Structure formats: structure tokens, C-alpha cells
Amino acid sequence: MCASVNFPDALMIQGKYQFQPPMPLIPGGEMSGVVEKVGPGVERVKIGDRVFGSTMIGSFSEKIVIDQLNLLPMGNKMDFKVASCFMMTYGTTMHAFRQRAKLQPGETVLVLGASGGVGLAAVELAKAMGATVIAAASTDKKLDICKSCGADFLINYSKQDIRKQVKEFTDGKGVDVVYDPVGDKYAEPAVRSLAWNGRYLVIGFAAGEIPKIPLNLCLLKGASIVGVFYGAFIAKEPSAYMQNTKMLVEMISNGKLKPLIGQTYSLSQTPQALRDMMDRKVTGKAVILCSEESRL
Incomplete structure (x- = not known):
């Protein structure tokens, strides 16, 4: 086992x-x-x-x-x-992108904590769904792994400004989706990096602190803060959960995803x-x- x-x-x-x-x-x-x-x-x-x-x-x-x-x-x-x-990481991420963010091909996703288990799942799945991926992590070594998993752009947030880099990578438009399993001080600059009608996915708070975000930022951007609770999703939407899981098993078995x-x-x-x-x-x-x- x-x-x-x-x-x-x-x-x-x-x-x-x-x-x-x-x-x-x-x-x-x-x-x-x-x-x-x-x-x-x-x-x-x-x-x-x-x-x-x-x-x-x-x-x-x-x-x-x-x-x-x-x-x-x-x-x-x-x-x-x-x-x-893969159930927790890829399952959470599939639910986040499919049911919560309704991610579309051609959109841009910013992944915080991109080198962790759930972060790499987000990088891989977003790419598989046709999105452009900006991976953010704390070291260049971690970002090299994100690049090998398909990330298009990289941000080392221990020495680079998230908002400034996103503006550069998106020609000032911002990102359509933020995938945040980290929280803490990285949350507000990520919210400020959202495009019009952007979606901010609340995955977790691995950095230890639940962030306090000025809600006027969401008002100005027409943005949505969207919670992602995978355990409740499994219990309340079992048919959608099964569909997601079967899709993931097929993608992993066919080599489209490589945990x-x-x-x-x-x-x-x-x-x-x-x-x-x-x-x-x-x-x-x-x-x-x-x-x-x-x-x-």
C-alpha cells in the first residue's frame, strides 16, 4: 500500500x-x-x-x-x-479549473506555489486545457521544474515583483485566473494582477496566514473570489467528481499528465x-x- x-x-x-x-x-x-x-x-x-x-x-x-x-x-x-x-492535487485542480473557474482555452493562469504537488498539478492541467501558464515559486531551481512541466513564463517571487512581471508577460492585460494554494503576502499582488472578469481561486494557505484582501480590488476589476473545497465537492456533487476522476485517470494513463x-x-x-x-x-x-x- x-x-x-x-x-x-x-x-x-x-x-x-x-x-x-x-x-x-x-x-x-x-x-x-x-x-x-x-x-x-x-x-x-x-x-x-x-x-x-x-x-x-x-x-x-x-x-x-x-x-x-x-x-x-x-x-x-x-x-x-x-x-x-494524484487524487488530492489533480482532483482539487480539475475541480478548480472545470467547475469553479470554468477555464477556457487561450486564457492565462497564474499559479502561486507552482513547484509543490498541487502547484505542479495546476501547471500541467492548465496547459492540457489550452491555457497560457505563469508559474510563481520561491527559487530558480523550483522554477526550472515548473518549466519542465509546461510553464510558459516564470516568476521568482523571492526577488521579483508579481504584479510587475504579470503586466510584462500579458502586455498589461493581467491574468484571467489566479490559482492560489499559498495565501499570506502573495495574495494581494496576485489579486491586483487579475484581468477584467478575472477569477481568483482560493485553494489553501500553505504559507500559514489567511490573507486580508481589499474587496474594492474585485469591484474595480469585475473579478470573482472563488472558493475551492474538494472534500465538500466530492460529497455534494458525486457525479461531477466521478467524471473528473475518470478524465484524470485517462489523462495520466495516456501520458498527458505526469505526476x-x-x-x-x-x-x-x-x-x-x-x-x-x-x-x-x-x-x-x-x-x-x-x-x-x-x-x-
Whole structure:
């Protein structure tokens, strides 16, 4: 069994996530593996099936009991590590672009925190949907990876001004969509970089601070601030969720999307994996190899 590390895992441990299960808990929100046993009435999966799914909690373990409704078949083309690490990042991003921003071919997207797992997913998906992508990250090394994943323009926001660079790249028009999993001090210059009728996607607050944005900026630009809560989307719009997921599986199986696994860890190294993710030491996704079979 494999599981991947996401920011909500760390936020739950810290008591900062919007969904807070009772303590003590086993974190881990997405996994892949092989079905060993099935309970009475289970019809969607059978023993021996290769599956992946969302769990919210519990995936950082050698075995897990999970509702069949939360599992999907992997097929034979997908690797277990890849299958464990795309539901949260690519699923969130597909929902953000398709249902929330209604991203259109030819539009321009600014991705903040573009070298992380969810950021690289946004770079890849936006390109696959026909958009021009401006990737913003904190180091040139991270931006090189963004470039290799398809980014058209790069901003190192540790030494470059976001708004100034966006103006230069868009001939003063601004971007149609901002994809922001970071928050904090980067939010306001990103909002100021929106074009008329722009959409600002609120993905998360990885930098630690929830930004305070002057709403007059949205008024002046006819812009929308759009929340993206993937967990609620799964529960409230299951048919759209399934459609999105099937599209992603097909795109990954066909090589149109290539999730980047930056680092793998053993189950005993899970605390280190969480620390590395929170300290921005992992580019792409961190994956936990939860059992010996995962190492094959």
C-alpha cells in the first residue's frame, strides 16, 4: 500500500483544518493498494483488485478499512505510487479549473506555489486545457521544474515583483485566473494582477496566514473570489467528481499528465515526510511506502 502526503494531513495534526476529526488519529487522505478482503454486500470491488481512493484520514498505515464508494480501479497501466498521489492535487485542480473557474482555452493562469504537488498539478492541467501558464515559486531551481512541466513564463517571487512581471508577460492585460494554494503576502499582488472578469481561486494557505484582501480590488476589476473545497465537492456533487476522476485517470494513463514524485519515505519516516513538506523541501509529491510490498 502507498499513501501520499498533503497539507491537510499536517493541518489536521495541528488542529487547523476545517474538518477536525477527534484525536488521536492516523492521518493520510489518499492511498493505493490491493484489495485483501471484502465485507458483505460489497459489489464494486473484489479481492485482488488494484485500487486507489480518498480516505480523509487513516492512509498512513499498512492496511486500511475503507468504504467501497471511496475506491476506484487503477487499471494495469498506472503505478501504485502515482495512483496514491494524484487524487488530492489533480482532483482539487480539475475541480478548480472545470467547475469553479470554468477555464477556457487561450486564457492565462497564474499559479502561486507552482513547484509543490498541487502547484505542479495546476501547471500541467492548465496547459492540457489550452491555457497560457505563469508559474510563481520561491527559487530558480523550483522554477526550472515548473518549466519542465509546461510553464510558459516564470516568476521568482523571492526577488521579483508579481504584479510587475504579470503586466510584462500579458502586455498589461493581467491574468484571467489566479490559482492560489499559498495565501499570506502573495495574495494581494496576485489579486491586483487579475484581468477584467478575472477569477481568483482560493485553494489553501500553505504559507500559514489567511490573507486580508481589499474587496474594492474585485469591484474595480469585475473579478470573482472563488472558493475551492474538494472534500465538500466530492460529497455534494458525486457525479461531477466521478467524471473528473475518470478524465484524470485517462489523462495520466495516456501520458498527458505526469505526476512528479519528489521523494519517497518508509512508513516509519512519515513524521519526516510531513516536516519536509511543511518546510518546502519536497518538490512535487511526497509518497509513503506503507508496506514492504510497496517497495517492489
